[in-house]
Structures are given as structure tokens and as C-alpha cells.
Amino acid sequence: MTYIAKPKFQHPGLPKNELGYTHRDYEGKVSTLCAGCGHDSITASIIEACYELSIEPHRVAKISGIGCSSKTPDYFLGNSHGFNSVHGRMPSVLTGANLANRDLIYLGVSGDGDSASIGFGQFAHSIRRAVNMTYIVENNGVYGLTKGQFSATADRGSKSKKGVMNTDNAIDLVAIALQLGASFVARSFSGDKSQLVPLIAAAIRHKGAAFIDVISPCIAFNNHAGSTKSFDYVREHNDAVNRLDVLTGRDPITVEYAPGTVQVVEQHDGTRLALRKIDADYDANDRLAAMTFLQKHAAKGQVVTGLLYVDPDAEDLHTHLDTVETPLNTLEAKDLCPGSAALEKINASLR
């Protein structure tokens, strides 16, 4: 954290996006997290992704629960809608908001405590219902606000700052999200923005439940030797399966890719995801293979990152429920209430 406000001055040559905004226009208040917190890098990545996509800030709703991670929506998109909900209840608040107004972009920001412990059930149900959202878990494997107890995502065998070994099995949120039918699943690392920013951008453009697990080292309580969520550990064990370029608009792909090294996935809205393969055998369209791959590598202590699974033809909750195109919150009384004659007719049909 810091005492002075971030100066308003910005680099005079900063590029502007289609809306005429610089990335600084997507900032929020100055962060009060610990200096060096991985969450701040995720904040910066969300800012960068929204800037690159030229998103109008008032078209975004950012919703969070409780925890260090859930504080972060205050630090980005200062001109967007926000709801800081109760612990672990972000998914249900987000689902409700999404049902009421399907036109907004929903950013669910949560942590490993918020999503893998108290909100585990909420997390599961929002994913299986295919709510159209970008669900980001800022995963540091530790309860930082209460001084460093293991969280549910801490790996078995990893050590706390005081040297105590974790004996519980870890919840792998990526594996669960895949199993629950998330149509966009990725893992990344707060220390690798070049990977993270395009993943967030692609997730925002994805229609359906997009889940990103971001390993985010806790500088204060989980960045020591023996931790599996430290900068050093993740950098050493990072096994990226691919790198992503997000191509918006109808422009042809101008980047030259060597044949066989890129997989292009076109999403609903025309966004094309160019997946530069690092692991040649990895197929990001194969859910079962992804699950197996993940388990195998996790057993070897590797942290698999990249876009792990995407279903370009995914559907979302609104499609399943067959709701009207018009957001429910803008429907007038006459649209919602067909009148007593219609009621009579229905009643008559049931007699």
C-alpha cells in the first residue's frame, strides 16, 4: 500500500484505444494491498485487457466477495458498476445481476478462500449453469488477511512461512471447472502479463462461463522456499501449453505463424483466438484430454498454464432459459403483465 495518491499525470505519448481512452482511464483507486502483491498485477492485467478491447467502462459490472482478492475491484475500472458481496456469495449475486441485465459484461473477482472454501458451492453452481461471465480467481494458496494459514488450494506437501507442512489435499479449481462444464478454462500467473492479458481479453469476449485461475503469490505469507505458489516456484515449474493472441474485428491475421504451430478458434462474437502452441500435442478443444493432461502434470509438480479448454460454440444461461433478448430490467409493465384476459385464458386451460 501507499500513502500518496497515484499522480494524475500520465505519459504524454500514451496510445489511445478506439474510444480515445488510455489504459490509465481504466484505473480505479490506488491499491491498499501489500507492496508487491500478485493481485495488483492481475488488476493491471484487467485494466490492460479492458483498454485493449476498448470496453466502455459503464458496460462492465465487477462483482466480488470477501478477501484480499475481492478488494481489488476497487483498484480497477473506477467508472464501472461494482458490488462487493458477502463472503463466497459473488457467484449468486453475479448470476442474479446477469439475469436482470444480460447486456453488461460481468467480471467476477474472487480468491481461493472465497471460491474454494466458503463459496465452493456457489462457484460450482455458477459454472454448471453457464452464466455468461469472466470468473477470475486470484489464487495465492493462503489466507493472507488472517496471516497465512493454508487455504484449500494449497498443495499437499507445501510449506507455510513458519515451515509447517500442509497435509490436506488441494482443490484444483481448474479441474473442477472443467468437470463442471465451463466452456472457457485457463490458468495463468500474475508474474506473466504477456500470457494473462490476452487470456482475460479472450474470456471477456467468450459467451458462457469463462474461468481463469491466476496463481498470484502472496508476498507477505506465501513467497518462501517450500511454497508452491511463490514467484520462484511458479517460474520454475510453469508449463505453458500455448500463448494466445486475441484478434478482434474482421482484419485478416497479419502475424505469420509457422504451419502447424497455431490453432485459430473463432468465438461467437467474431473474436478469433490464435493459440500459438508450445506443447504441439495439446488440443484446447478437447475437454477430456485437458483433464487428463492437467492431472498428469500436476502429479509431476508442474503448473500447467495457458488456455486449457475453449468451446467456441458454447451457450449461456440465457440461452438455456430461453429468456428474451431485452434485458429483464428494461421490460415495461405491459411486457411483463399480459393482463387479466390472458390470465383468465391460462386459468381456463388448466381447469
Added chain:
Amino acid sequence: MKPTDISAPDYFHKVVDCQWACPAHTPVPEYIRLIAEGRYSDAYMINWKSNVFPGILGRTCDRPCEPACRRGRVEENPVAICRLKRVAADFKDDVKHRMPRPSAKNGKRIALVGGGPASLAVARDLAPLGYHCTVFDSDPKAGGMMRSQIPKFRLPDTVIDEETGYILDLGVEFKGGHRVDSLKKLLNENYDAIFIGSGAPRGRELDIPGRKEAAGNIHIGIEWLASVSFGHVEKIGRRVIVLGGGNTAMDCCRTARRLGGEDVKVIVRSGFEEMKASPWEKEDALHEDIPILNYMVPVAFKHVSGKLIAVTFQKVKAEYDAKGRRNLVPSGEPNQTIPCDDVLVAVGQENAFPWIERDCGIEFDKWNMPQVDPNTFVSTNPKVFFGGDAAFGPKNIIWAVAHGHDAALSIHKMLSGEDINERPLPEVNVFSQKMGIHEWSYDNDISGDKRFKVPHRDKVIALKDIKAEVELGYDVKLALGEAQRCLNCDVQTIFSAPACIECDACVDICPMDCITFTENGEEDDLRQRLKAPSPHHDQALYVAEGLKTGRVMVKDEDVCLHCGLCAERCPTGAWDMQKYLIDMTYAGSTCQSKARSAA
């Protein structure tokens, strides 16, 4: 790129743009902080040490520091450095007791020709070391062109008296009203060294038809200003044309407005933008209802029976050749004749050394300028030194002061039996400003204020009294506001790669996107890959290697606010804010002849 050697004294000196641009390398941010603290006397003494004439320069300096000021790249206007210097002079307490005391004489005698800023700077440095300095000037009082050519409404006599007094009080002998007519004679008086700071005393002529016939109404600018200054001239005609576009022309036109000139025009050959006058001096002239007409070349003075009636001008336009050089070519429009009563010619100044015999060991070049070493200021006669306008032609007071410091060092070294070509390096101090977790010994909260205007005397009153100073100077409150605009560029961002865990906290918090972690490369390539564009290639990239990922940290110094947020956000203390203070080398301020390799 090679990692930056931050121990080289010049590296951080260049980051302090103002100080680097100042010929005398005045530690600007250091004294501005003292002004903000209300320590005006301390701020004054820092200036006095570097530039010798804070009160005079605070009113008249050409301000090379301000175009260099980083604030001017961050927003529209630089910090009003010059006028803050005046604040230190205006609000200081009595500083007499802080001045060096006249010391016991060492028996060496120095003659200084000319009583202007260059000679006085030399005397200021040498007198406290025990040298007997004798200053010769044809005017009765010390100050040279600062007194004779700068109008009193810009620089009151009291300020000149005070600041020349501090120097003369060091035991310097001043021989006023004593023109040196022969260098040979002076050399024969067996001085141990002679410094020539006689300025560029001759106004350039404008030899066009009618010049001789109408001579009674055509005046050479600097001579006319001197006559006004000494009270020999008290009025001028109603319609006045000033020819020339430099600062002397600005002084001429504004003086003319105060001596009865109601319709005063400045007419220049070049375009308005290319005029040599400082922008703020042009502004002041325009403010006093003096139009500036451009692209007009005077071709003839019109006169009737020995009296000037008008000046005829040819209209020109600027054309640029393949090499980008500008040529003024006739535009084809008809000549324009502008009626007037008097003309002031301010088209340049020249050096003149009729008093230096050509056989006393001083070589002159083809432009009739003495051959002077640009580092040591020695002429081809090892006992004779030059400085100020006399050395390399007309410049500004601050250059004369800088020359004076260097010449004094040469004279001191020569008379100590040392090699004058060996220039001792300045002393550099870099020390942390950290006071606590989020506490620094300087105010790192960046003020968003725009440049504050200096209050001016009401125009009607100002134009009535030639001695009434137009600029009133900042009051304490305005000075504080302006001082807060300074970005403290001397508080440097220092990076220690071994401590860095590459968490990106500094990258994310930096308001100016100065910091990038990336793969190393050649400079041009690296500049393309920075987080924000890097248009100013004269601004250094700070490159550090030794990171775990093998990348480098690159910081573009260009628009860094020195807010210290990178250091506040760094979890491991890899960034620190450290104040860089450079102590320039003056005569007598260093160990003798300690050979050090140039960094």
C-alpha cells in the same frame, strides 16, 4: 544495451535536466525544496555558490534550465525556476555573515579587465584564497553590462549594488572609471595572471542608405541603453522603430515606451518564431502595446534635411533549401515605408579588442577573436585568460559566470604550479531519502498545479516610471505553490537487481509507464519495446541486469515524476529514492592534483 553505470557522475547529473542545462550547474531542485521550506537564506547561498548573482539572474537570466525542465515534458509549462531564484533573493535574511571572509593575502596579484559578471565571478572564487584581485572598469561602478544595458525596470540598481558588493567586500580592489587601453602596459605591471572579461561592447552597425545623413535620429541599441542607464538620455521621439529581434531589441523598445515613445514598433527580418529574444521578453513587449512586425528587411532610412522621417523595408519570406537552411528571399510584395522619429538599431553585438596589441603573445583567429581554450579559458599567452562574452562572443550572464568559475580554477592551478588541463572531477554524493515505510525526506506528492504567473506592476504606472520594476516577484504563497511543482529530479530512482523478485509492482504503479522488464537488446530495438513510447532519445535509458529470469530492467528517465511510488511499492527494497548532490569543482575546493580517471 550495456548496464548503466550509475556511478559515473554525469549519469544522474543529466537526469537533473535543469542542473545539467545550467552552465553553472546550479543545484536547482535542492534550492527549490529549501524555498518550499521557507529557508530562503539557505536557498540563496546555494545559488550564490553556483551562480554568484542570484538576485540579478533571478530577474534577467536567459534560463537555459527552463526549456530543459522535465515538468515541461510532463505538462505544458516548466517550473518557473528563474523567478524562484529571485524569491530566494527577495525573502532572504541578511546573509553578509555567511560570505567568505577576506583572507590573508598570498602575495599573488590578478588583474581583471572589465567589471562585469565574468570578472566578478573570477574575483569571487580567487579573493577568498588570498589572491589580490584588481578589477578595472571604465564605468564608475561594478556590474558591467548588467548595469549599463539592462533597463532599471527589469533590474534595479539596488540589486546590482548588493550582489557586486558581496564580491568587492571580499577584499577585491575595484578601479572604476579606469579604462584599460593597452594590454601591453598591463602585462608590464607584472600581474601573476590577467583575466579579460571585457564583454562584447560594440553594437553592430546597419549600413544602409541614409544612415549617415539621418545619424542624429539613429541610435545603436546598446550604446543608447547605456546612455539611458547613466541618465545622459531622457527622452525619445513619439514614433520609434526598433530594428532587431534579440533581447536587446526588447529592452530598447520597452525603454523607448517609457521615454516618450507612444508609437513604438519592433521590426525584424526573420519570422516571429525565429527571433532570438526569449519568449517571455517578447511577451512583455507585446503586453506594453509594442507590435512586432516580421519578415521585413530595412533597405533605406528616409530623411529630409538631415532629419529622419521614415524607414523603408523590403518584404521577404523564408525559403528552406535541401539542407534545411533558411534563406530570406524577396516575397515580391511592394516595399513598405514606415514613418518614424527615431530608430534604435539592435541587430547584434560584436567583440572589439583595439586595446590588445597583436604582438603580446595572444593569437587571434580569422574573425578577430582571441584563441581561447574552451576548457581552461587560457589564451595563447599562458598568463592571460578570457571569459564571458570576451571569450566566445555574446552570450548571457550565466555563461559568463560559468566561464569565470573555470578560468578561476585555471588561474589557481597555474599559480599553484599544477597542470591547468587536468580538471578535477566534481564531488558526488548519493544517499537514501528513506525515512520510514512510506516516508521520504522530500515531499513526493506531485502537485498538479499549472505554472503560477508572476505578478506585474500595473501597466499605466509602470510605463510612467523608467525605474519602477515591472515584475513584482512571487509572494510567499505563490512561491510555495510554484516550488511544489518541482519534480525533485535530483532524488534518483536507484535499482538493485539482486533484490528484485520481478513482481511487477513498480511497473504497475508507475504513473508514467517508465519501467519495463524485458529481454535485452540494442538501444533502438529496446526503445521500441518499452511500455510507453520513447520519443526523446537524448533522455537516457537506465538498464540493469542480473535478474533471475535473465531479463533486464529498463527505465526511461524521460518523464519520471520522481514520485517514489516504485520504491513504495517494492516489497524487497530493490528500488530506493536517493538524492544526488554534485559539488562542482571550484578553485581551491579540491585536493591538489589528485589524478582521477574520467568517468
